[in-house]
Amino acid sequence: xxxxxxxxxxxxxxxxxxxTGKTGRRVAQRLAVxxxxxxxxSRAGRPRFDWQDRTTWAPALEGVAAVYVSYYxxxxxxxxxxxxxxxxxxxxxxxxxxxxxxxxxxxxxxxxAEQAVRASGAELTILRSSWFAQNFSEDYLLGxxxxxxxxxxxxxxxxxxxxxxxxxxxxxxxxxxxxxxxQVYELTGPQPLTxxxxxxxxxxxxxRQIRYVPVPIDEYAAAAAAQGVPAEAVEVITYLFxxxxxxRNAGTADGVRRALRREPRDFASYARQTAASGRWGxxxxxxxxx
Ligand SMILES: NC(=O)c1ccc[n+]([C@@H]2O[C@H](COP(=O)([O-])OP(=O)(O)OC[C@H]3O[C@@H](n4cnc5c(N)ncnc54)[C@H](OP(=O)(O)O)[C@@H]3O)[C@@H](O)[C@H]2O)c1
Numbered sequence: 001x002x003x004x005x006x007x008x009x010x011x012x013x014x015x016x017x018x019x020t021g022k023t024g025r026r027v028a029q030r031l032a033v034x035x036x037x038x039x040x041x042s043r044a045g046r047p048r049f050d051w052q053d054r055t056t057w058a059p060a061l062e063g064v065a066a067v068y069v070s071y072y073x074x075x076x077x078x079x080x081x082x083x084x085x086x087x088x089x090x091x092x093x094x095x096x097x098x099x100x101x102x103x104x105x106x107x108x109x110x111x112x113a114e115q116a117v118r119a120s121g122a123e124l125t126i127l128r129s130s131w132f133a134q135n136f137s138e139d140y141l142l143g144x145x146x147x148x149x150x151x152x153x154x155x156x157x158x159x160x161x162x163x164x165x166x167x168x169x170x171x172x173x174x175x176x177x178x179x180x181x182x183q184v185y186e187l188t189g190p191q192p193l194t195x196x197x198x199x200x201x202x203x204x205x206x207x208r209q210i211r212y213v214p215v216p217i218d219e220y221a222a223a224a225a226a227q228g229v230p231a232e233a234v235e236v237i238t239y240l241f242x243x244x245x246x247x248r249n250a251g252t253a254d255g256v257r258r259a260l261r262r263e264p265r266d267f268a269s270y271a272r273q274t275a276a277s278g279r280w281g282x283x284x285x286x287x288x289x290x
Contacts, residue, residue, distance in 0.1 A: 013063055014175055015096075017041040017049060018070030022134045023102060026168030027068050027175075034176065039064065051083055057090055066098035067091055068171055069117070074236045075102070076109035076244075085116025092120045098181070100171055103128045105186060106249040114184075123181040125174040130188040130249055131240075133161040133270040136202060137279050140229070140237065145280055148210050150199050153217035153241040158192030160252045163265040170259040185255030190264050192250050198267055205271035206280050217242050 014031055018024035019040030031038045041049035041060050049060040051072060061067070069087065071080050088099055099122040104110040114126050135141050144150040167187055174180035193201070199212040215223075217238055224234045256264035274280060 012065055013037040013039055015039045015041050015049075015060055015064045015067045016070075017068060018072055018102075019068075020044060021070060021072070022132055022138050022164045023167045023171070024068060024070050026164055027171045030168055030172040031175065034172070036176070041067075051087075054086070057087055058094065061091055061094045061096055064096050066100070066175055067096060068100045068102070068175070070102040071113070073232060074240075075104050075113050076107050076239065077232070077236060081109065081112045081116050084113050085119065088117040088120035088122050092122050097121070098123045098175075100125045100127060100174055102167070102171075104244070105130050105188070105253075107244055125180045125182070126184040127167060127170060127174075128184060128186045128255070129167055130162045130253075131159050132164050132167070133189070133198075133267055134164045136198065137274045138164075140233070142279075145199075145202055145210060148208065149213060150195070150210060151213040151215045151220065151223075152195055153215055153220040153238070154195040154245055155214050156194050156196070157245050157247050158194050158197075158250045159245065160188035160190070160192045160250070161198060161267050161270075162187050162189045162256075163267075163270050166256050166260075166264050170256060173259055180259065183259070185259050186253030187255040188249075188252045188264065190252060190266050192252065193267055201268050201271045202275070202280065205268070205275040207275075208281065 014036060016024045016028045016038055019028045020042050028038045028040055039045065039060065043050050045060070047059040048056050050056045069084060071084050074080065075084070084101065091099060099117060101114060101117050101124060103114050103126050105128045118124055136145055141150060170185055170187060196212040199210050203210040221234050221238050224237070225231065256262070
């Protein structure tokens with residue numbers, strides 16, 4: 001992203017951690033379109049930022065006014081609370097008090113991470129998000145969708161999938177306008193869907209047959225490991241499906257409406273737009289509505 005500048009004044013530059021990932025990339029793009037200087041914080045960034053290498057943290061914060069904090073791989077993994085808390089403390093000590101934290105909804109571990117960041121004294125906005133729709137097109141569910149069979153350890157618990165574009169819109173509003181510091185936004189889509197229903201929407205949008213197959217969690221973990229999915233990723237996925245997807249997050253929340261004064265985008269719109277983009281195979285002529 002050559003148009004993203006790394007040398008602007010302290011009052012302007014936003015460090016976007018996970019700036020090449022599902023939400024960070026969208027946040028960085030939107031800020032760049034608005035003419036705001038952005039520094040992408042990732043292992044591929046310049047300067048490099050690595051959650052596992054603390055010597056990279058201070059250089060990444062140099063000359064920065066605000067940070068979008070997206071932890072990797074998951075805010076709920078062991079070590080995340082300490083890492084995001086230490087990073088926030090360093091940021092505030094370095095004169096960067098404005099932080100946004102991407103968090104997970106209904107997760108006690110994620111709330112501990114939120115508290116650790118809040119303890120830094122930062123001017124904090126928390127984006128407590130449900131599952132991203134883009135997991136089906138930009139992450140571990142893309143391969144199964146392309147293969148025509150999505151096998152997951154999820155039964156009929158509904159989840160109000162949120163569109164990463166909405167998360168990015170909220171983040172950019174919070175970074176560029178007043179009134180968002182101190183807010184906790186619970187971000188969901190407008191409608192809870194089971195995984196089977198979500199896959200059904202993708203099948204409809206693509207015109208392809210895509211099966212949804214619920215599998216026992218142990219079977220899922222063993223198959224993923226056998227396919228070479230790293231142990232860390234298998235752990236995160238089994239934690240999310242085995243513990244978090246128990247119905248506690250089935251309801252929708254009003255974070256998108258509160259932050260943006262508009263309704264969140266629904267899963268069917270996401271599916272139509274993604275199908276039209278060709279990401280799930282041959283582009284389909286559709287009435288993609290955005
Ligand atoms: N996915 C969901 O449905 C969901 C829902 C709610 C909350 N969340 C939260 O969102 C956060 C991000 O998850 P995600 O799934 O959206 O991932 P993601 O942002 O798509 O992850 C990829 C990003 O992380 C960067 N990255 C990978 N390893 C890194 C490292 N060691 N140090 C620094 N950056 C690293 C990658 O860049 P490089 O490879 O260049 O380093 C890339 O920018 C997590 O904390 C998760 O708990 C996710």
